[in-house]
Amino acid sequence: MSEGHINVTLKIWRQESPEAKGYFETFKLNVSTDASILEVLDELNNELEAQGKRPIAFESDCREGICGTCGIVINGHPHGPLPKTATCQLHMRNFNEGDTLVLEPFRAAAFPIIRDLIVDRSKMDKIMQAGGFISVNTGNAPDANAIPVSKEKATLAIEAAECIGCGACVATCKNSSAMLFVGAKISHLALLPQGQPERYERVEKMVAVMDEMGFGSCSNTYACEAECPKGISVVNIARMNREYLKSKFISKVIEF
Secondary structure: OOOOEEEEEEEEEEOOOOOOOOEEEEEEEEEEOOOEHHHHHHHHHHHHHHOOOOOOOOOOOOOOOOOOOOOOEEOOEEOOOOOOOOHHHOEHHHOOOOOEEEEEOOOOOOOOEEEOOEEOOHHHHHHHHHHOOOOOOOOOOOOOOOOOOOHHHHHHHHHHHOOOOOOHHHHHOOOOEOHHHHHHHHHHHHOOHHHOOOHHHHHHHHHHHHHHOOOEOOOOOOHHHHHOOOOOOOHHHHHHHHHHHHHHHHHHHHHO
16 A cells, blocks of 8 residues: 555446446555545546546536535445535545445435436426425515524524535435425525515425425434435424424415
8 A cells, every 4th residue: 555545446336327237346446545536436437438448427516515416325325424524525535445435326216327326316306496495576685684583593594505405315214205305495495584475385385296206204213314414404304394284274274
């Protein structure tokens, strides 16, 4: 082992297309301890392309842990074994000489594999399109103190807004539930004054699409919170359930 480098074995899931049969391909590499997982894949792809072989398909964008596209299951953990860390921010210094890393795509019925490590997460976009926004005209940006928001609610809203929509919660849940993701998006807007006009319509629409897209129910194992790269709390699931229950009471009152 040279200084600043380690020898590792990568077992990477390869699948040519959604219909093709997948398999693991093994690569033995000497990598820099300063390199991230994605940088290691970049270097490996350069070698494969130089040999005229098909490169490994994987997703990434910001590489700063804020966009959520880089999700890979590493040794059984979505985004890898390091808590509150996205795949793009996981560096090889967190592994040891001779380690074997098994890289797989997110496994969930709602996330069909497109190729290799890339899955189709568009169903989460459909949930957001159903209600994860404010459609009323809020006008120009108000002065900082024009709309009072308590420190507690502002903190909770900001914490919920940290969800990057990566789908790790779905991939780690034995029921492939998206309730942590949906709960965070609902909480973010339900806690703020700007989100009140569509508050109950929002939760009903987003939950309906979540169920329609084939995501499962909450397994109550807290695995989603444990694997979330942003540490989103399961408290947001409880808040979503309360919002949904309230929406049903509100709709009944309006009917009468």
